[in-house]
Amino acid sequence: MKDIKALLTEHAFFRNLKEKQIETIAGCGKNVHFSKGDVVFRQGEEANAFYIVKKGAVSIEVDGAERGTIIIQTVEAGDILGWSWLIPPHEWRFTANAVEETSAVALDGRCLRGKCGGDDALAHTLLEKFAGVLAQRLEKTRMQLLDVYGK
Amino acid sequence: MIPQQFRIQKLKSETYDTFTMELVSEKKKDGFSFLPGQFNMLYVFGVGEVPISISGDPTKQENLMHTIRDVGSVTGALRKLEEGDSVGVRGPFGSAWPVEAAEGKDVVIVTGGIGLAPLRPAFYHILANRKKYGKVAILYGARTPEDILYPEDLQEWRSKFDLQVRVTVDRAGKDWHGTVGVVPSLISKVRFDPKNTLAMVCGPEIMMRFTVQELEKCGLMTEQIYVSMERNMKCAIGFCGHCQYGPKFICKDGPVFRFDEIEELFAVREV
Numbered sequence: 425m426k427d428i429k430a431l432l433t434e435h436a437f438f439r440n441l442k443e444k445q446i447e448t449i450a451g452c453g454k455n456v457h458f459s460k461g462d463v464v465f466r467q468g469e470e471a472n473a474f475y476i477v478k479k480g481a482v483s484i485e486v487d488g489a490e491r492g493t494i495i496i497q498t499v500e501a502g503d504i505l506g507w508s509w510l511i512p513p514h515e516w517r518f519t520a521n522a523v524e525e526t527s528a529v530a531l532d533g534r535c536l537r538g539k540c541g542g543d544d545a546l547a548h549t550l551l552e553k554f555a556g557v558l559a560q561r562l563e564k565t566r567m568q569l570l571d572v573y574g575k
Numbered sequence: 576m577i578p579q580q581f582r583i584q585k586l587k588s589e590t591y592d593t594f595t596m597e598l599v600s601e602k603k604k605d606g607f608s609f610l611p612g613q614f615n616m617l618y619v620f621g622v623g624e625v626p627i628s629i630s631g632d633p634t635k636q637e638n639l640m641h642t643i644r645d646v647g648s649v650t651g652a653l654r655k656l657e658e659g660d661s662v663g664v665r666g667p668f669g670s671a672w673p674v675e676a677a678e679g680k681d682v683v684i685v686t687g688g689i690g691l692a693p694l695r696p697a698f699y700h701i702l703a704n705r706k707k708y709g710k711v712a713i714l715y716g717a718r719t720p721e722d723i724l725y726p727e728d729l730q731e732w733r734s735k736f737d738l739q740v741r742v743t744v745d746r747a748g749k750d751w752h753g754t755v756g757v758v759p760s761l762i763s764k765v766r767f768d769p770k771n772t773l774a775m776v777c778g779p780e781i782m783m784r785f786t787v788q789e790l791e792k793c794g795l796m797t798e799q800i801y802v803s804m805e806r807n808m809k810c811a812i813g814f815c816g817h818c819q820y821g822p823k824f825i826c827k828d829g830p831v832f833r834f835d836e837i838e839e840l841f842a843v844r845e846v
Contacts (some may be wrong), residue, residue: 435747483752485749492749493748493749494748495747495751498755498756499745500764502763502764567759570781571718571745572745573688573717573778574718
């Protein structure tokens with residue numbers, strides 16, 4: 425099994441990061457596994473991690489009150505899961521459930537925030553990377569909202 | 576261009592607003608020859624004509640198949656017809672999917688909503704000649720799980736070991752165990768060699784726009800991407816100008832275009 429640093433080095437999200445920065449980030453990581461049906465995180469709870477999905481799939485869900493639970497996106501192998509750890513008040517905005525056996529690298533948000541506190545360059549790089557993820561999600565959500573297949 | 580009389584042999588409800596009609600000729604017994612991607616003008620007597628893509632297997636010419644979405648007066652009238660009723664058929668018209676140009680290459684088919692219907696004949700052709708193609712992927716997006724077109728076909732194709740079949744929906748409840756998200760997101764999830772791939776794209780224009788962007792991000796050139804366009808049509812032979820698209824006519828020059836041929840028009844809102 426590849427170690428976390430090697431995995432991050434190969435991942436597109438961490439492209440252009442310096443080796444030292446990847447080493448720092450990898451120091452906050454651990455391998456995690458979720459069985460099908462496991463809750464990865466729950467809306468409203470403290471957000472202290474983000475995940476790089478290695479295998480499997482995770483559904484991102486929102487509680488639609490009387491409409492029940494609505495799945496808004498599925499995150500798969502290669503994708504980044506979770507951004508709430510970065511933005512105060514560090515609470516999960518959605519619930520995530522493993523819809524398949526899922527393996528991921530979990531990166532500890534508190535650990536990363538701590539390291540970013542003393543390293544402006546790392547903080548800036550991570551913010552820039554996550555801004556890209558957020559922009560992509562926003563664009564896709566807008567496309568979903570357009571209801572392109574409607575009459 | 577007088578419509579030929581066809582009889583509705585079989586009707587099948589696909590989704591709440593979409594149905595498939597199998598037609599047989601009242602006179603011609605030698606079948607109906609067409610190329611994948613072409614369309615017919617279907618005429619409901621006393622109501623009017625409407626262009627509908629042919630959605631059946633091009634190797635099975637005895638039955639002519641059309642999948643129709645009930646969105647207007649003619650398609651609404653078509654929906655009210657029953658097995659045994661007659662419709663007028665003019666066609667086939669228009670350009671075809673580049674199934675021969677795609678031989679020896681990987682093929683990525685990206686489609687959404689009822690856009691799967693005009694691409695199904697191309698997919699049938701590829702399946703019938705599977706050895707002539709490299710990796711083949713079909714990516715399909717629908718509004719909800721209930722709106723998925725041809726679920727039996729998609730299930731069957733997914734069970735084959737030499738096809739990559741991915742389906743996604745825009746929104747779903749907890750009972751859906753598949754993917755949720757927009758169809759362009761699936762492009763990076765399938766394997767193909769961008770240098771040796773042809774992509775065929777059909778769906779709402781906005782979906783095609785995002786799909787082309789994603790294909791380009793994955794390394795495809797616009798010359799490797801084909802799209803099927805739609806405009807109001809009347810004569811279907813390039814005389815009336817109803818379907819004019821800049822210097823082109825959708826009915827005669829299209830509906831299937833290589834993307835670089837229409838790229839500039841595609842970005843113009845008023846065309």
